[in-house]
Amino acid sequence: xxxxxxxxxxxxxxxxxxxxxxxxxxxxxxxxxxxxxxxxxxxxxxxxxxxxxxxxxxxxxxxxxxxxxxxxxxxxxxxxxxxxxxxxxxxxxxxxxxxxxxxxxxxxxxxxxxxxxxxxxxxxxxxxxxxxxxxxxxxxxxxxxxxxxxxxxxxxxxxxxxxxxxxxxxxxxxxxxxxxxxxxxxxxxxxxxxxxxxxxxxxxxxxxxxxxxxxxxxxxxxxxxxxxxxxxxxxxxxxxxxxxxxxxxxxxxxxxxxxxxxxxxxxxxxxxxxxxxxxxxxxxxxxxxxxxxxxxxxxxxxxxxxxxxxxxxxxxxxxxxxxxxxxxxxxxxxxxxxxxxxxxxxxxxxxxxxxxxxxxxxxxxxxxxxxxxxxxxxxxxxxxxxxxxxxxx
Amino acid sequence: xxxxxxxxxxxxxxxxxxxxxxxxxxxxxxxxxxxxxxxxxxxxxxxxxxxxxxxxxxxxxxxxxxxxxxxxxxxxxxxxxxxxxxxxxxxxxxxxxx
Numbered sequence: 001x002x003x004x005x006x007x008x009x010x011x012x013x014x015x016x017x018x019x020x021x022x023x024x025x026x027x028x029x030x031x032x033x034x035x036x037x038x039x040x041x042x043x044x045x046x047x048x049x050x051x052x053x054x055x056x057x058x059x060x061x062x063x064x065x066x067x068x069x070x071x072x073x074x075x076x077x078x079x080x081x082x083x084x085x086x087x088x089x090x091x092x093x094x095x096x097x098x099x100x101x102x103x104x105x106x107x108x109x110x111x112x113x114x115x116x117x118x119x120x121x122x123x124x125x126x127x128x129x130x131x132x133x134x135x136x137x138x139x140x141x142x143x144x145x146x147x148x149x150x151x152x153x154x155x156x157x158x159x160x161x162x163x164x165x166x167x168x169x170x171x172x173x174x175x176x177x178x179x180x181x182x183x184x185x186x187x188x189x190x191x192x193x194x195x196x197x198x199x200x201x202x203x204x205x206x207x208x209x210x211x212x213x214x215x216x217x218x219x220x221x222x223x224x225x226x227x228x229x230x231x232x233x234x235x236x237x238x239x240x241x242x243x244x245x246x247x248x249x250x251x252x253x254x255x256x257x258x259x260x261x262x263x264x265x266x267x268x269x270x271x272x273x274x275x276x277x278x279x280x281x282x283x284x285x286x287x288x289x290x291x292x293x294x295x296x297x298x299x300x301x302x303x304x305x306x307x308x309x310x311x312x313x314x315x316x317x318x319x320x321x322x323x324x325x326x327x328x329x330x331x332x333x334x335x336x337x338x339x340x341x342x343x344x345x346x347x348x349x350x351x352x353x354x355x356x357x358x359x360x361x362x363x364x365x366x367x368x369x370x371x372x373x374x375x376x377x378x379x380x381x382x383x384x385x386x387x388x389x390x391x392x393x
Numbered sequence: 394x395x396x397x398x399x400x401x402x403x404x405x406x407x408x409x410x411x412x413x414x415x416x417x418x419x420x421x422x423x424x425x426x427x428x429x430x431x432x433x434x435x436x437x438x439x440x441x442x443x444x445x446x447x448x449x450x451x452x453x454x455x456x457x458x459x460x461x462x463x464x465x466x467x468x469x470x471x472x473x474x475x476x477x478x479x480x481x482x483x484x485x486x487x488x489x490x491x
Contacts, residue, residue, distance in 0.1 A: 100410035161409060198409045208413035216401065221411050223404035 004182040010141040010173055011036035013180040014106055017148035019050045020188050024075035024195075027055040027066035031085040032118045033170035034108040038080050060085040064092035064103075071101040071163075072209055074200040076152065079103065082170055083110035083124040090128065096163045097132035098225050099209055100198065102155035103163040104148070105133075109270070109321075110170040111357040119358025120170040122270065122321035125298075126331045132225055134164040134232055135299040137269045141178035144168050146243060146251070149183065149192055153239045156195045160232040167298075169271040171358060187246050229300050236297065253302035254309045255294045258284060262291030264315040264373065267336060269295045272319065272361055279366035290370060295332075303339055310340070313347050317373050319361075320353045320386075329353060329386025337383060348373070350381055354389040365389065424451065428471030430486040432464045438483035445475035445484060 006013070015037045018026070026045070028038040045054040053070075057063045063079050071077040081089060086107060096103055111121040125135065134154060138144045144166065151164040168174055183191075199207055213221050236253070244250030258280050259265050266276045273294045283290040293309045293316075295302070310316060320330020328334040333351035340346050350373045355361040369389065408414060432445075439461055446454045446462045453468035454475060464475070476484040 098411065199412045205414075206416050208416075209410060211411065211413050213411065217407075217411075220402065220404040220407055224407045224411075227404065228409075 004184065005179050006182055007177055007179055008141075009036060009175060009177050010144055010168070010180070011108075011175065012040050013141055013145045013178075013182075014148060014168065014174075015040035015044065016182070017145045018078050018104075018106075019044045020183065020185065021078075021149055021152050021192060022050070022076065022188075023052050023078045023152075025053045025055065025066070025070035025077045026079065027057050027063045027070070027077070028079050028081065029057055029060050029063050029085060031060070031082045033110055033120070033174050034080045034082045034085070034106070036174065037106060037108065041078075060089040061092065064089035064096070067103045068092060068096055068099065068101055068210075071096070071103050071197075072099070072199075072201045074195060074197045074202070076156070076195045077101075077103045078105070080106045080108065082108045083112050083118075086124045086128065087112060093128055093131050093133070095210065097229070098221065100161040100228065101163060102152075102161055102195075102197070104151040104155055105163065105165045106144075106148070107165050107167050108170040108174045109167055117357040118170075120172050120321075121356045121358070122167075123323070123356075125165070125167050126322040126324075129299070129331060132162070132229060133299065134160075134162055134229065134236070135167065136164070136297055137167045137295065138169075138173070139271055139273045139294070139296075140173070141176065141180045142249070143251075144173065145180050145182070146247065146249060149188060150239050150243060150251075152195075153192050154232065154235055156193075156197070157235045157239075158196065158198055160228070160235045161198050162228060162232055167270060173271040181247070183247070191242060191246055233297075233300050233302070236300075251296060252305070253295075253297035254305040255296055256309055257292040257294070259291030259293055259309060259313075261289060262313060263289045264317065264370065265291045265293045265310060265313050266366065266370075267293050267295070267316050267318045267332070269298065269319075269332065270321070272321075272355060275361065275363060276319070276366050279363045279370070282363065283367060283370055288370070301335065301339065306336075306339055307343065310347065315348045315350070315373055315377065317369050318349060318351045319355075319369075320351060321355050323353050323356070323388070328383040333386065334383065348377060348381055350376055351386040352389040353386060359390070361389075423467055424453075424470050425465075425467045428466070428469060429489055430471040430473060431466065431489055432469065432471070432473070432475050432484045433487050434461060434463055435483045435485070436461060438481045440481055440483075442480060444478055444480060448474050448478040450474060 112123045155164040240251040318333035
């Protein structure tokens with residue numbers, strides 16, 4: 001087992017991992033809080049330590065367009081953005097998965113303006129929830145580092161051939177200095193084979209990519225795309241298993257903490273999960289049967305694992321870091337309710353929208369949410385009964 | 394087994410990423426389906442000058458064995474540019490219903 005631990009900023013660690021994955025093309029435009037990742041990569045390329053093209057494009061729309069082109073010729077391709085940058089690349093983001101281009105993107109999660117904000121929440125990723133990329137969330141620096149290799153491994157697998165987004169909370173994770181265990185180059189070689197694409201733009205075997213689809217073929221194309229995303233889970237599970245065998249860290253689509261005998265669980269995604277774990281410990285100290293269920297895999301949604309994880313649970317407290325305006329509150333709670341619809345003994349589900357644009361959510365806040373959920377036990381809580389936590393009335 | 398129409402593949406039969414691996418296969422696309430009017434040449438008036446051939450935006454006009462320029466109805470969309478440009482007025486646009 002490697003003991004190559006470094007105290008390092010998570011963004012720098014992520015950039016080092018991208019370089020260790022031996023990418024061929026990086027196309028990105030700087031945007032806070034993603035900047036440290038691409039700036040560091042730019043330095044690595046400029047120093048000559050990585051044989052790659054760093055393409056400093058004029059916009060994120062161009063960044064994703066470049067990524068599609070480079071991935072199509074068989075180059076290992078990386079990009080990185082946040083919020084408004086993601087919004088600007090939006091048009092091309094939806095095209096990459098249909099063309100089955102295995103691009104890897106780190107999304108340094110930031111709130112979508114307005115009001116203009118650079119701080120962290122999940123409104124950016126939720127705006128492209130249905131874009132067709134594989135989407136995972138990370139909780140700490142080690143998660144981020146490991147998931148760079150995971151992302152390339154899964155994306156480029158010939159059974160998958162789909163782009164992957166690794167969500168990393170802006171600032172509260174990207175700018176933290178944490179202990180990260182670096183992989184040895186030999187581990188990367190073992191885990192991540194050379195990119196051997198299913199299709200490649202090459203004169204030896206010409207193909208047309210991105211042709212238009214008439215109504216007579218469009219439905220079949222979308223069904224094929226959906227099936228590809230659903231069936232990618234086989235390789236996702238396989239890639240996590242093999243990573244565990246190499247690093248000793250076994251990741252799961254749904255991970256639990258103190259949830260085995262819990263009657264109430266917090267449902268979290270991303271870096272706030274660690275704070276929730278502390279709240280769980282304190283509530284346990286008070287004798288309350290509280291636990292935590294974390295969604296690591298967001299797309300394809302792990303229905304089976306999630307239902308199994310909450311099978312015995314009576315109350316679920318869903319944390320949302322985004323708001324569906326005029327709709328069902330938080331997008332995560334909406335999906336959690338949908339995933340459990342029709343199940344026997346459906347639990348009470350409360351939905352707290354919290355931590356918007358980097359506002360702190362503390363251990364005490366989570367304990368207050370648990371208390372509020374306790375009060376609501378036995379009453380009827382519907383989809384639109386969400387609570388915007390901590391808002392000044 | 395009836396022969397499967399290759400223009401209507403199931404989702405399983407689509408190539409990965411919907412790539413088209415056969416170059417130049419757009420020639421199989423029947424744009425003649427779009428036509429509501431069909432160009433008909435009056436051979437008495439036609440002087441075989443080929444101006445219709447030059448102006449056809451879809452290269453859908455060819456010279457037949459008799460030396461007349463006529464539309465290939467597999468591709469002709471019936472736009473009527475040939476009839477408009479014809480010096481002698483020998484091309485009429487006839488509704489497809491007839």
